Amino acid sequence: MNAPTMQAAVLTRYGSPDFIKIQDVQKPVPKANEVLVKVHATTVTAADTMMRRADPAIARLFLGFSRPRHNIMGTGFAGKVAAVGPGVKEFEKGDEVFGETGVGFSANAEYVIVAEDGVIDWMPPNISFEEAATLTDGPLTSFNFLKNLGKIKAGHSVLIIGASGSLGTAAVQLARYFGAHVTGVSSARNVELVKSLGADEVIDYTKVDFTQTGKKYDLIFDTVGKSSFSKSKKALTEHGLYLSPVLRFGLLLQMMWTSIFSSKKAKFDATGLRPPKLLRSYLDELAKLVETGKLGIVIDKKYPLAEADEAHRYVDTGRKRGNVVLLAAS
Secondary structure, three states, rough: OOOOOOEEEEEEEOOOOHEEEEEEEEEEOOOOOEEEEEEEEEEEEHHHHHHHHHHOHHHHHHHOOOOOOOOOOOEEEEEEEEOOOOOOOOOOOOOOEEEEHHHOOOOOEEEEEEEOOOOOOEEEOOHHHHHHHHHHOOOHHHHHHHHHEEEOOOOOOEEEEOOEEEEHHHHHHHHOOOOOOOOEEEOOOHHHHHHHOOOOOOOOOOOOOHHHHOOOEEEEEEEEOOOOOOHHHHHHEEEEEOOOOOOOOOHHHHHHHHHHHHEEEOOOOHHHOOOOOHHHHHHHHHHHHHHOOOOOOOEEOOOOOOOOHHHHHHOOOOOOOEEEEEEOOO
16 A cells, blocks of 8 residues: 655755755654644745755755755655654644754654654744744744844844845834834845844945944844855954854854854854753744734745745846745645
8 A cells, every 4th residue: 555645846956946856755754753734835945945055065064965864855844744753742733833843954844743842832823834834944943033132232233234125124113112323235026025123224235335434233143154154254243243043164164263263253053953951932022023013024035835846937037025934734
């Protein structure tokens, strides 16, 4: 008897979106303390496209050298619990949940397996599957960078580079929630969007170089890795921080150098590698912000799972506003 199958977006080799194929793969079965989720929505992020390219090259250490070790793409998901394995106590069939799979990927599929003590939580009641699927990308990463790394406080002056993307649209709102004065950096076409999210000021990077304005910031959150500590340090206060989730060799060197020789610091963190218990506590806080209307989700485009390659091509353009979602189930 043939094992049940499902459709998934499979990366056959590193490189272009052409190497993403929709294939029938074996449907997973939950083992002890695992939850099987019927995926309704999942995401395609800038981080996913970097994984697809194995960029930076050092990523192959955990992705796989010659080809992806976990070849079903995607990390963020939202859906309904379809089954639970032995020993599961928190979740039951029919629960609406969201979460992420981290370096295990596998979320761009009709079903995904998550450990009960992994990064999985119940959906806020007033949110769609599409919106919930995005919470573990921009909102979770931005929350970690601003609150944990940046120690953001009321009255801080914060500059957010890439303010119209997934991380940026969340970071603008979160920085405002924490009481900071927020300046966003975006292209002209996104200035009004960034203002609508609560930015006090918006800089059109095609016209103004933020490092030349004379203004100083306690935190510079470079969500897209377009700047660097060396370029940004003149715009930092005496003990200011340059934060970026995009790890390059240069940033690694800057982190080591500034940790010893500078009052201004460069910092990076791999949010997805934080302990699941900590990330779930962050998700609990983010869910409350969504429920109370203090955090909104910006969705740019939605694609069916079968068009995962097209979603990647769009994200590759660099013109994404907010989030891109794949619909795995109606």
